Amino acid sequence: MWTMGRCGCRAVAMVVLLLLAVPAWSTFVVEESALMVTSPESLKGKHQSAIGNFGVPQYGGTLSGTVSYPSVNSKACEAFPTDQFKSVPGQRPVFALVDRGDCYFATKVWYAQQAGAAAVLVADNKQEKLITMDSPEEDPAASQFIQNITIPSALITKDLGDSLKKALSDKEMVSIKLDWRESLPHPDKRVEYEFWTNSNDECGPKCDAQVEFVRNYKGVAQMLEQGGYTQFTPHYITWYCPQAFIESKQCKSQCINNGRYCAPDPEQDFSVGYDGKQVVIENLRQLCVFKVTNDTGKPWKWWDFVTDFQIRCPMKEKKYGPECAEEVIKSLSIDVGAVQKCMGDPNADQDHPILKHEQDAQVGQGDRGDVTILPTLIINNRQYRGKLDKSAVLKAICSGFEEASDPPACLSDTLQTNECLENNGGCWSSGDLTACQDTFRGRVCQCPLVKGVQFEGDGYTHCEAKGPGRCKIGNGECWQENRDGVTKSACQDDNAGCKCPVGFEGDGKNTTNGCVDINECTRRTKCQCPDCTCTNTWGGYDCQCGGDLLYIGEHDTCISKQSQPSKLGWFVTLIVLAGLAVLGVGAYVVYKYRLRSYMDSEIRAIMAQYMPLDSQNESQNHMADEI
Ligand SMILES: *[C@@H]1O[C@H](CO)[C@@H](O)[C@H](O)[C@H]1NC(C)=O
Numbered sequence: 236m237w238t239m240g241r242c243g244c245r246a247v248a249m250v251v252l253l254l255l256a257v258p259a260w261s262t263f264v265v266e267e268s269a270l271m272v273t274s275p276e277s278l279k280g281k282h283q284s285a286i287g288n289f290g291v292p293q294y295g296g297t298l299s300g301t302v303s304y305p306s307v308n309s310k311a312c313e314a315f316p317t318d319q320f321k322s323v324p325g326q327r328p329v330f331a332l333v334d335r336g337d338c339y340f341a342t343k344v345w346y347a348q349q350a351g352a353a354a355v356l357v358a359d360n361k362q363e364k365l366i367t368m369d370s371p372e373e374d375p376a377a378s379q380f381i382q383n384i385t386i387p388s389a390l391i392t393k394d395l396g397d398s399l400k401k402a403l404s405d406k407e408m409v410s411i412k413l414d415w416r417e418s419l420p421h422p423d424k425r426v427e428y429e430f431w432t433n434s435n436d437e438c439g440p441k442c443d444a445q446v447e448f449v450r451n452y453k454g455v456a457q458m459l460e461q462g463g464y465t466q467f468t469p470h471y472i473t474w475y476c477p478q479a480f481i482e483s484k485q486c487k488s489q490c491i492n493n494g495r496y497c498a499p500d501p502e503q504d505f506s507v508g509y510d511g512k513q514v515v516i517e518n519l520r521q522l523c524v525f526k527v528t529n530d531t532g533k534p535w536k537w538w539d540f541v542t543d544f545q546i547r548c549p550m551k552e553k554k555y556g557p558e559c560a561e562e563v564i565k566s567l568s569i570d571v572g573a574v575q576k577c578m579g580d581p582n583a584d585q586d587h588p589i590l591k592h593e594q595d596a597q598v599g600q601g602d603r604g605d606v607t608i609l610p611t612l613i614i615n616n617r618q619y620r621g622k623l624d625k626s627a628v629l630k631a632i633c634s635g636f637e638e639a640s641d642p643p644a645c646l647s648d649t650l651q652t653n654e655c656l657e658n659n660g661g662c663w664s665s666g667d668l669t670a671c672q673d674t675f676r677g678r679v680c681q682c683p684l685v686k687g688v689q690f691e692g693d694g695y696t697h698c699e700a701k702g703p704g705r706c707k708i709g710n711g712e713c714w715q716e717n718r719d720g721v722t723k724s725a726c727q728d729d730n731a732g733c734k735c736p737v738g739f740e741g742d743g744k745n746t747t748n749g750c751v752d753i754n755e756c757t758r759r760t761k762c763q764c765p766d767c768t769c770t771n772t773w774g775g776y777d778c779q780c781g782g783d784l785l786y787i788g789e790h791d792t793c794i795s796k797q798s799q800p801s802k803l804g805w806f807v808t809l810i811v812l813a814g815l816a817v818l819g820v821g822a823y824v825v826y827k828y829r830l831r832s833y834m835d836s837e838i839r840a841i842m843a844q845y846m847p848l849d850s851q852n853e854s855q856n857h858m859a860d861e862i
């Protein structure tokens with residue numbers, strides 16, 4: 236019993252209570268993600284799409300792909316014989332476009348996923364407002380594969396579907412970007428979320444999935460709560476018994492507080508097993524455990540209680556009930572008396588403040604819509620769509636934080652999408668370095684920061700180390716060679732790009748011939764003096780002059796070893812220097828003298844206007860000293 240009507244409608248409540256079988260007819264707010272057609276030009280723009288309630292929507296992220304519409308099996312109600320939606324490496328992911336009808340939404344998505352699709356767009360088969368594609372509840376076969384659906388899916392309008400099909404039949408390439416970044420509001424550094432659940436653990440696949448989720452997710456939930464990153468509140472749906480039936484056997488066995496708060500019979504059979512009434516009481520106990528622990532500043536204990544209760548007090552072992560529950564409460568050092576006091580008397584003919592509040596909260600407020608599917612997760616007051624699975628939910632919660640305020644859990648390994656494992660996720664890579672990063676927002680191609688050196692580039696085809704220290708990393712991808720203990724490199728620390736050192740030529744790139752030695756001898760660029768013998772070396776050359784001459788590399792010339800020219804040179808230099816010194820001193824003296832006399836006369840003239848003459852000398856001296 237996981238689908239229910241609006242609590243305000245008595246006739247519906249009646250059906251729920253007495254017939255205990257409700258079709259999934261309820262309307263609720265359809266959570267949408269933006270769908271952008273990026274090509275062809277004629278369809279470019281944003282379109283509506285409704286997020287499917289299974290699979291893993293990429294909350295906080297985007298996904299781009301090209302659309303493929305199968306020519307046979309277009310409703311995807313049968314398995315595809317080949318990997319026809321699998322994208323080849325280097326190509327963008329393929330979104331399968333399939334038609335609504337003939338089988339469950341989840342079946343279509345499952346078959347498309349198996350054929351390699353990265354996402355599924357289901358085209359509606361009639362013109363209507365979009366609905367949320369939910370998973371089938373009663374089909375045990377379907378529940379087997381629903382848990383294995385890992386791709387996102389969206390329902391699109393018939394009109395959009397028709398346009399896409401037309402474009403494809405015209406042999407146009409249809410590209411689409413699905414964008415979940417604004418699917419949840421992300422106003423601040425704390426995410427408020429609610430989990431609408433039930434203490435009933437015997438309701439088939441959906442209950443099992445819920446139990447599984449609570450167990451897996453508990454640790455993360457507690458960590459986020461303890462870190463102050465989230466404020467979590469559990470909720471439980473209740474119905475009420477229509478006035479006319481309060482005295483009926485059905486209402487008596489399914490309700491407390493004189494028909495005010497009811498739950499359907501877990502076995503859907505009044506004569507066997509547990510009654511709805513017991514479920515309401517356990518729901519209330521869980522609410523009270525939350526209230527008591529929340530009041531003492533440890534709201535995360537609710538997760539411990541609920542998991543322990545599921546494990547220790549399951550219905551199938553006939554342990555579900557107050558005795559077992561209270562043992563669990565005690566084992567967690569929660570105040571049993573406070574919980575009992577909070578629960579009050581189930582036979583009282585009056586409102587219970589907590590259950591009343593739960594009933595009121597069920598009705599949609601603002602953007603949220605009524606809570607009609609159990610279990611339901613509400614994040615920042617929006618209904619979460621997709622699989623109840625630890626990493627999918629965490630991804631959604633993480634997308635609810637204000638940009639750049641994600642708690643560590645959002646960046647941890649558990650969230651890695653591992654898209655980088657295959658072909659570096661299509662990002663730039665070189666040796667051990669890659670621009671691919673798995674984040675909860677999906678894989679991003681971002682040039683890495685390695686040992687304090689930032690790489691820059693587009694992240695897809697090109698990343699290059701920039702700035703100081705860049706040569707320490709893979710030698711800046713430049714040529715480098717070591718011969719006889721001498722290393723030559725084309726990398727320059729302060730500069731981007733590679734440049735061959737002196738004596739080498741080439742593009743400087745990390746290839747064998749990135750830089751090649753220049754043979755100065757055969758090029759006849761150096762050592763061209765008569766009688767010289769030239770020997771090329773690695774990165775240079777050796778030049779020997781003939782006879783008694785000495786080779787001067789700077790001038791590429793030979794000079795006599797009798798050092799006369801050099802002595803003469805010294806002498807000339809000395810004379811020139813002495814001459815220059817004399818000239819300099821002379822010029823300074825003249826300059827000082829002229830400046831002083833000019834200042835003296837100026838100052839004298841000014842001072843004379845203000846001061847008696849006997850103070851004139853002092854002022855003159857003081858001013859002159861400063862020059
Ligand atoms: C779903 O996945 C589980 C575990 O990976 C596997 O054992 C099971 O066979 C899968 N179910 C289907 C229908 O493929």
Ligand SMILES: *[C@@H]1O[C@H](CO)[C@@H](O)[C@H](O)[C@H]1NC(C)=O
Pocket residue numbers: 468526529530534
């Ligand atoms: C839990 O405690 C917080 C802070 O003390 C409070 O704001 C919140 O309303 C409480 N929730 C419930 C359901 O009592």
Ligand SMILES: *[C@@H]1O[C@H](CO)[C@@H](O)[C@H](O)[C@H]1NC(C)=O
Pocket residue numbers: 665666708709710712745746
């Ligand atoms: C440079 O090239 C050599 C040989 O081709 C290769 O082993 C090395 O990994 C390359 N270095 C970088 C940083 O690409």
